[in-house]
Amino acid sequence: MKTDRELFEAYKQDVYKLCWYMTSNRADAEDLCQEAFVKALGQDRSRVVEEKAWLLRIAANLCRNHYRRKKNGIQKEIRSFLLMRPAPPERPEDRVERRELSDEFARRLEKLPEKLRAAITLRYGNGLRLEEVAAVLEIPLGTVKSRIHKGLAQLRIQMEAQPSYTRKGEKCYE
Missing domain, CATH: 1.10.10.10 (Winged helix-like DNA-binding domain superfamily/Winged helix DNA-binding domain)
Incomplete structure (x- = not known):
């Protein structure tokens, strides 16, 4: 099992990327990413088999809750996956x-x-x-x-x- 720091370093980019894609907002993504790690690190991880999937599930649930709260507001644009690919x-x-x-x-x-x-x-x-x-x-x-x-x-x-x-x-x- 990884230490808290190792877990954070290993998956911070993946969790942030998921939050950013689901919220379309950098500030919200940062907040949700931080909230996901705070929630995850406060839980017992001894029975967790797939840490990445477990962390992303926590983040996805937080994003879904966030989306439901903001559902009546105007949703900001999601950036394309194409922007992430390096182009010649x-x-x-x-x-x-x-x-x-x-x-x-x-x-x-x-x-x-x-x-x-x-x-x-x-x-x-x-x-x-x-x-x-x-x-x-x-x-x-x-x-x-x-x-x-x-x-x-x-x-x-x-x-x-x-x-x-x-x-x-x-x-x-x-």
Whole structure:
């Protein structure tokens, strides 16, 4: 079992990233990340098998509670997963086009129901295996697969509806 400091150092980026994707707000993400670690470190970890999944479950639950409290307010934009990938040097025009596409993708992701968005964020934003996503969200593996498939299908349909986001003669695939 890791010490408190080792646990924090090992998973702080993953927990923060999840909180940031689920709240779309840096300050809220920082607060929720801190709250997740305070809550986790105050609990008995002797029976915890998957520390990362356990921590992310705590953070996801806190984010869901936070989202429910702010549900009536205006939700801020979620940043795209595409922004996290390092890109090779490119022309300024290509960079602007990619940024516009990423922003549009983030807006489309934000429009997905919370359940679909959470599954996609954990899978692709945090790089969790499907089994880990199921553990974090406390749902069956089949439900995780279904939510990810449905969410990606909805995103694909939304993006294909915008002809400016596919190059001439190309089709948008997942």
